[in-house]
Amino acid sequence: MKKIGVLTSGGDAPGMNAAVRSVVRKGIYHGIEVYGIYYGYQGLINGDIEKMELGSVGDIIHRGGTKLFTSRCPEFKTDEGQMKGIEQMKKLGIEGLVVIGGDGSFRGAKKLTEKGFPCIGVPGTxxxxxxxTDFTIGxxxxxxxxxxxxxxIRDTATSHExxxxxxxxxxxxGDLALWAGLSAGAESVLIPEKKEDFHDIVDRVKRGHDRGKRxxxxxxxxxxxxxxxxAKKIQTELNLETRVTVLGHTQRGGSPTAFDRVLASRLGAKAVDLLMEGKGGRMVGIQSNQVVDHDILEALNLKREPEMSMYQLSLELSI
Known part of the structure; x- marks a missing residue:
């Protein structure tokens, strides 16, 4: 394989730039030309593609977001849209594609592979x-x-009781909520995978208040x-002053942690290895600190569940 492409798709995630850098430099190290595709699958359809050099990915490993930008592309869900993307790559002689993104991005990669164009998915979400994979980039x-x-917020919550x-x-x-709740010592954690009785939440807050918790x-x-x-329901139920903070898109931005930079570098490099081996329709991941790969569709057909023992532990520690 002499030419490959790389794109980022779906929601941005810190560490995507580190993954792009890894794909580009790993490819160039092995004598492969690497092409950056801008704006995800929409850019692929439109031909927003340029050849990347070593300097193209300089000074980006520490930056959040994605140098290649990203977008949603309903057109790429159609056979016609997918064939347009393949034709754009064939014009440049691109023989394989690395897709950095989430499950929707992976499904697009699988469709391209089924049409004879090998793709590797790198989990970024x-x-x-x-x-x-145990962890995704970001x-x-x-x-x-x-x-x-x-x-x-805890400082202010304590000051104002x-x-x-x-x-x-x-x-x-619910992984973000669960891991954050356990590591920050939250009294209650609510996740989509586990229904919790509202009155249990109220009782937990009340027990803490009754023992003098501020x-x-x-x-x-x-x-x-x-x-x-x-927040409104809790305030009404307990007559305690209650405030709410919606963190929103602040969670997507920022310089990636060392963990995400290393993870992205390892997974991006593995994706290039697989393309050099002539493989497509695969996704890379990390399991027990080992880089692994799976059939994309087989992986996506599995249900990703949070570690419920952590959920139970968060209940036990918040008494």
Whole structure:
């Protein structure tokens, strides 16, 4: 394989730039020309493609976001859109593609492979919701952003003796909320994968208040419901001053942690290795600190569940 492409797709995640850098430099090291595709699958269809040099990815390993930009592309879900993308790559002699993104991006990569164009998926999403890997690129950085915010909010919560509800990202996956809740010592953690009785949350806050606790922290994944609604219900139920903070897109930005930089570098390099071996329709991941690869579709057909023993531990430690 003499020419490969790389793109980022879907929601941005800290560490995507480190993954792009790894793909480009690993490819060049092995004598492969690497082409950057801008704006995800939409850019692929439109032909927004340029050859990358060593300097093209200089000074980006520490930057959040993605140098190649990203976008959503409904057109690429169609056979016609996929064939347009393949034709654009064939014009330049590109023989394989590395796709950095989440499950939707992976499904696009699988479709291209089925049409005879080999693709490798690199998991980049802060939600940590991709089966086949213990961690996704961006999760660790987003988690640390949340913890930093919770630590600051706790200072104010203590000073004013308030209950704070903090809404974090996680429409379908609760890993961010669960890991943040356990590491920040939250009284309650609400995740999409586990239904919790509202009265259990109220009882936990009340027990803490009755023993003289000056504040409570409740972390809610957005997929469970609105943090604002939960704050109103708690205040009405307990007559305690309650505030809400919605962290929103602050969780996606920022310089990636060392963990995410190393993870992205390892996974990007593995993706190039697989293309050089003539493989496609695979995704790379990390399991027990070993870089692994799986069939994309087989991995996506599995259900990614959070570690429920951590959820139980968070309950036990928040008594």
């Amino acid at each position: 802060i939600d940590n919701d991709i089966p086949g 999760f660790d950085t987003a988690l640390n952003t949340i913890i930093d915010a919770v630590d600051k 308030r209950t704070y509800v903090i809404e974090v990202m996680g429409r379908d996956a 504040h409570s922290i409740i972390i809610v994944a957005e997929g469970v419901g609105s943090g604002v609604d939960y």
